[in-house]
Amino acid sequence: MKTTVVALQEAKQKKEKFSMLTAYDYTTARLMDQAGIQTILVGDSLGMVMLGYEDTLSVTMEDMIHHCKAVARGAQEAMVICDMPFLSYQTSVYDAVLHAGQLVKEGHAQAVKLEGGLEVCPQVKAIAQAGIPVMAHIGLTPQAVHVMGGFRVQGRTEEAAKRLLQEAKALEEAGAFAVLLECVPAKLASLISETLSVPTVGIGAGNGCDGQVLVYQDMLGMYDKMTPKFVKVFEQAGELMQKAFRDYHKEVQSGQFPAEEHTFAIRDDVLEKLY
Ligand code: KIV
Numbered sequence: 155m156k157t158t159v160v161a162l163q164e165a166k167q168k169k170e171k172f173s174m175l176t177a178y179d180y181t182t183a184r185l186m187d188q189a190g191i192q193t194i195l196v197g198d199s200l201g202m203v204m205l206g207y208e209d210t211l212s213v214t215m216e217d218m219i220h221h222c223k224a225v226a227r228g229a230q231e232a233m234v235i236c237d238m239p240f241l242s243y244q245t246s247v248y249d250a251v252l253h254a255g256q257l258v259k260e261g262h263a264q265a266v267k268l269e270g271g272l273e274v275c276p277q278v279k280a281i282a283q284a285g286i287p288v289m290a291h292i293g294l295t296p297q298a299v300h301v302m303g304g305f306r307v308q309g310r311t312e313e314a315a316k317r318l319l320q321e322a323k324a325l326e327e328a329g330a331f332a333v334l335l336e337c338v339p340a341k342l343a344s345l346i347s348e349t350l351s352v353p354t355v356g357i358g359a360g361n362g363c364d365g366q367v368l369v370y371q372d373m374l375g376m377y378d379k380m381t382p383k384f385v386k387v388f389e390q391a392g393e394l395m396q397k398a399f400r401d402y403h404k405e406v407q408s409g410q411f412p413a414e415e416h417t418f419a420i421r422d423d424v425l426e427k428l429y
Contacts, residue, residue, distance in 0.1 A: 155231060156230075156231055156233065156264075157172075157192045157193055157231060157232060157233035158233060158264070159233075159264075159265065159287045159331045159332075161192075161233075162192075162193070162233075162331070162332060162353050162364075162365070163331070163352065163353065165353065165364065165365075166351075166352070166353040166364045171364060171365060171366070172192045172193060172353070172364065172365040173190075173191050173192050173193070173365065173366060174191070174192070174193040174194065174195055174235075174355055174365055174366065174367035175191050175194060175195070175367065175368060175369075175370045175373070176194070176195045176196070176197040176199055176200075176203075176367070176368070176369045176370050177194045177195075177196065177225050177228070177229075177370060178196060178197075178200045178203075178204050178221045178224070178225065179221065179224050179225065179228070180224040180225065180227050180228040181228065182225075182228070182370065183224070183225040183226075183227075183228030183229045183232070183234075184228035184229075184230075186228075186229075186232060186370075187228060187229045187230050187231055187232045191232055192231075192232055192233065192365075193232055193233045193234075193235060193365070193367075194225055194229050194232045194233070194234050194235070195235050195236075195237065195267065195367060196218065196221050196222040196225050196234065196235070196236045196237060196261070196263065197237050197369065198210040198213045198218065198237040198238075198239050198240070198296075198297070199237075199296070199369050200213065200217065200218075200221055201213040201217070202377075202379075203369060203371045203376075203377050204221070205217070209296065209299050210239070210240060210296045210297055210299075211240045211297065211299070212240075213237075213239040213240065214239060215239060215242055215253055215256060215257075217239070218236055218237060218238075218239050218257060218261060219256065219257065219260045219261040222234065222236040222257060222261030222262065222263050223260070223261055223262055226261065226262035226263065227262075233264050233265065234262070234263050234264050234265075235263060235264065235265045235266065235267050235289055236257040236261050236263035236265075236266055236267070237266070237267050237268075238250070238253055238254060238257065238266050238267065238268040240297045243268050243274065243277050244270070244274070247276050247277050247280045250268070250274075250277035250280060250281055251277075251280050251281055251284050251286075254266045254281045254284070254286045254288065255284065255286065258286055264287065265286065265287035265288065265289060265331065266281065266286060266287075266288050266289070267288070267289040267290070267291055267334065268281075268288065268289075268290065268291065269290075269291040269292075269295035269296070269297050269298065270290075270291075270292070270295060270298075271292055271317070271318075271320075271321030271324070271325070272320075272321055272324055274290070274325075275324050275325060275327075275328040276328075278290060278325055278328040278329055278330050279328040279329050281329075282328070282329030282330070282331075283329065287331045288329065288330055288331065289330060289331060289332045289333070289334055289355070290322075290325035290328075290330040290332070290333045290334065291333075291334040291336065292308075292318060292321050292322060292325070292333060292334070292335060292336075292338075293308040293309060293318065293334075293335045293336040293337050293338040293359065294306065294307070294308050294336040294337035294338075294358070295336070296336075305337070305380075305382070306337070307337045307338070307339065307358075308336075308337055308338055309338045309339060309342050310339060315339075315342050318335075318338060318342065318346065319342075319345065319346055319349065322335075322346045322349070322350055322354075323349065323350070326350050326351065326352050330352060331352055331353075332352050332353045332354065332355055332364075332365075333346070333350060333352060333353075333354050333355075334354070334355045334356075334357070334367065335354055335355070335356050335357070335359040335363060336356075336357045336358055336359065337357070337358040337359070337382075337384070338356075338358070338359045339359075339360075340359065340360025340361070340362060341360070341362075343356055343359035343360050343362055343363055344360060344362025344363075347362050347363050347364055348362075353365055355367050357384065358382060358383070358384030359384075368385065368386075369385075371392075372385040372387070373385065373386060373387060373388050373389075374387070374388065374389055374390075374391035374392065375387040375389065375390040375391060375392040375393065376391055376392035376395070377392070378392070
């Protein structure tokens with residue numbers, strides 16, 4: 155059965171944690187879906203882990219729609235949430251609704267996610283009123299990397315912690331169906347999770363959140379340009395892939411691959427007629 159915003163709300167009420175991973179293509183989404191991952195985020199992190207940019211700022215609506223469509227085809231049961239890329243919603247409430255709608259209509263997302271606190275509450279309200287479930291993302295917000303001066307933990311001082319709590323409440327009030335907390339001290343994230351009636355999703359925010367998300371290349375050890383402290387590598391798939399690529403390369407060069415069992419036969423009498 156397809157995971158819905160209602161199912162996530164019920165999970166919170168029953169104190170059942172839910173899982174989320176990022177995915178950007180059909181095959182990976184299908185594998186995650188079959189593994190029971192409940193929600194898939196088509197994150198704008200695709201700018202870094204799929205497209206090789208230094209940050210998420212260059213990601214376009216076209217990129218998001220392209221990848222979201224593929225993920226949506228692979229996710230039979232998992233709920234698909236698509237990130238709104240930089241400048242697709244900050245510019246105006248009108249732009250926000252229009253682009254959120256595009257991610258649903260063309261990308262086949264079930265919900266969208268956007269970054270920011272009080273300043274994006276009008277956008278959250280308008281998107282929710284348009285009938286599109288919207289997840290808010292606070293704490294470390296990578297689209298504001300240049301304002302924050304790098305990827306660093308947020309909410310450590312009294313003032314910053316109060317602001318995060320206030321933002322989380324305001325976003326819930328504006329109509330966000332969930333709030334994602336990135337790089338927030340665990341005890342603060344727990345307090346926010348207990349305070350809100352909508353679910354929270356944590357990344358680098360401890361286990362007091364209602365759900366957890368990781369970038370899949372991080373949890374599979376496939377992206378070594380940056381490994382944040384909060385990442386747990388569940389399998390060294392990056393090493394396994396490299397080994398397979400090396401073995402393939404060697405076998406191609408030595409002529410060991412393809413072997414007889416990988417080739418198609420032709421009858422000798424057919425072949426003879428060619429000479
Ligand atoms: O873009 C992304 O992958 C995200 C996660 C880091 C939460 O927003």
